[in-house]
Amino acid sequence: MRLHFLGAAQTVTGSAYLLETNKQRFLIDAGLSQGSAHSYELNARALPFHPRHLDGIILTHAHADHSGLIPRLVAEGFRGPIYATPPTIDLCRIILPDAGTIQEEDAKSENKWRRKHGKNLLTPLYTKQQAEHALKYFERLPYLKRTTLGRNIRLTLHDAGHILGSSIVELEVEGSRLVFTGDLGNVNNQLLRNPATLPHADYLITESTYGNRSHGRVSDRVAKLKEVVLNARGPVIVPAFAVERTQELLFDLHRLIAQGEIPPLPIYVDSPMAVSATALFEKHPNCLAPEIQAMFRTRSPFEMPNMHFIREAEASARLNKLNEPAIIISASGMCEGGRIRHHLYHHLSQEETTVLFVGYQAERTLGRRIRDGAPQVTLFNETIPVRAKVVAIDAYSAHADANGLMDWIGAFEEAPALTFITHGELAASEALAERLAEEHGLISVIPAPGEAYELMPASSSPSTLRLREETA
Numbered sequence: 001m002r003l004h005f006l007g008a009a010q011t012v013t014g015s016a017y018l019l020e021t022n023k024q025r026f027l028i029d030a031g032l033s034q035g036s037a038h039s040y041e042l043n044a045r046a047l048p049f050h051p052r053h054l055d056g057i058i059l060t061h062a063h064a065d066h067s068g069l070i071p072r073l074v075a076e077g078f079r080g081p082i083y084a085t086p087p088t089i090d091l092c093r094i095i096l097p098d099a100g101t102i103q104e105e106d107a108k109s110e111n112k113w114r115r116k117h118g119k120n121l122l123t124p125l126y127t128k129q130q131a132e133h134a135l136k137y138f139e140r141l142p143y144l145k146r147t148t149l150g151r152n153i154r155l156t157l158h159d160a161g162h163i164l165g166s167s168i169v170e171l172e173v174e175g176s177r178l179v180f181t182g183d184l185g186n187v188n189n190q191l192l193r194n195p196a197t198l199p200h201a202d203y204l205i206t207e208s209t210y211g212n213r214s215h216g217r218v219s220d221r222v223a224k225l226k227e228v229v230l231n232a233r234g235p236v237i238v239p240a241f242a243v244e245r246t247q248e249l250l251f252d253l254h255r256l257i258a259q260g261e262i263p264p265l266p267i268y269v270d271s272p273m274a275v276s277a278t279a280l281f282e283k284h285p286n287c288l289a290p291e292i293q294a295m296f297r298t299r300s301p302f303e304m305p306n307m308h309f310i311r312e313a314e315a316s317a318r319l320n321k322l323n324e325p326a327i328i329i330s331a332s333g334m335c336e337g338g339r340i341r342h343h344l345y346h347h348l349s350q351e352e353t354t355v356l357f358v359g360y361q362a363e364r365t366l367g368r369r370i371r372d373g374a375p376q377v378t379l380f381n382e383t384i385p386v387r388a389k390v391v392a393i394d395a396y397s398a399h400a401d402a403n404g405l406m407d408w409i410g411a412f413e414e415a416p417a418l419t420f421i422t423h424g425e426l427a428a429s430e431a432l433a434e435r436l437a438e439e440h441g442l443i444s445v446i447p448a449p450g451e452a453y454e455l456m457p458a459s460s461s462p463s464t465l466r467l468r469e470e471t472a
């Protein structure tokens with residue numbers, strides 16, 4: 001069998017691995033490349049297979065950098081099935097149509113420029129309508145339910161503890177066991193269960209986002225959150241990703257209030273996507289950490305008299321006049337779009353405001369400029385002075401850090417014969433490869449984008465695995 005590394009190779013987005021046997025062809029993840037000036041070209045590039053000839057997609061989780069290429073594949077003739085856990089499918093119902101809208105808007109604004117300069121116009125990678133159409137090819141596969149794909153491939157999904165519904169993919173193919181971590185979560189994440197550990201893999205394909213870094217402790221992040229809230233003299237504006245980060249924050253705030261550590265000040269979740277995503281946590285409590293499941297049996301941790309979930313634009317606009325201490329959690333997480341820009345527009349110039357960052361701020365984003373201390377920023381074509389207090393808590397992360405990855409890989413009863421390190425910047429992947437060799441004696445490779453490897457059946461002679469490298 002052959003494994004092609006189509007994306008997330010020496011980078012962190014665009015996850016897509018093609019597994020080919022003599023008879024079948026499956027994709028593990030089909031994600032969008034994001035955050036580069038060439039993202040459109042990367043996402044629209046020719047693929048080494050025709051989507052019509054694909055036998056199925058196995059989706060680890062709903063994040064667009066893992067799922068966002070699916071509508072394109074369906075538009076080009078792929079007809080399913082797409083295997084995913086029920087919460088992943090529910091999240092995709094929110095995330096994929098939204099990705100379609102963004103594709104349409106991006107093409108529109110790019111074409112404005114192209115028209116002016118006499119260039120060829122772009123068509124959107126896919127539309128919202130095409131994304132909605134793709135949803136009908138999903139097939140629910142609960143955790144730990146072993147299923148057969150075609151004639152002889154067995155598939156089992158295990159909890160990855162990264163976001164709601166996220167999975168580790170275990171495939172039994174031609175006498176070998178392949179394990180794909182997808183994005184691996186943290187142990188003691190609070191909200192989700194710990195990533196499942198597996199006894200055995202012949203070939204391991206692991207992410208390495210934080211292969212060279214370590215996160216702060218959960219207790220430190222809660223202490224810092226408490227300090228920010230207690231010191232607030234006006235609104236605390238929190239740009240946060242709608243899925244997972246918003247719910248983690250709500251959970252931490254709920255606990256601080258319940259324990260009497262902070263006053264029950266008003267909390268506004270002002271993002272339609274975050275409101276929908278929060279409802280999904282309530283729909284799938286069995287996928288959450290045991291402590292939270294117990295909580296849900298009495299009352300949802302997302303229900304408190306002072307928590308307000310806002311969908312309507314009018315109610316959102318009323319928050320512009322807010323002066324007293326309150327928490328406004330809004331998207332997008334890097335302040336590049338969405339309602340957060342309105343809150344910043346109205347509150348950044350006031351000294352009483354606190355802007356609290358709880359997520360990664362990529363270069364060249366508005367969030368990054370504010371976080372780095374820009375004295376003024378441009379919002380809606382106006383220059384806004386930044387007088388607000390700016391605070392960042394870095395310990396929120398949906399990914400395992402370097403020690404988390406090492407511990408998880410170290411938990412295999414039988415070490416993998418070969419590990420492919422993906423989904424990380426090269427320095428992070430190399431740091432993980434080095435530690436795996438030193439601490440566990442593991443052999444690993446860091447595939448380059450487009451490379452393919454021939455995997456020898458592990459059952460015949462796992463010690464003499466041969467690799468064949470080629471450029472797709």
Ligand SMILES: [Zn+2]
Binds near residue numbers: 162183
């Ligand atoms: Zn993810």
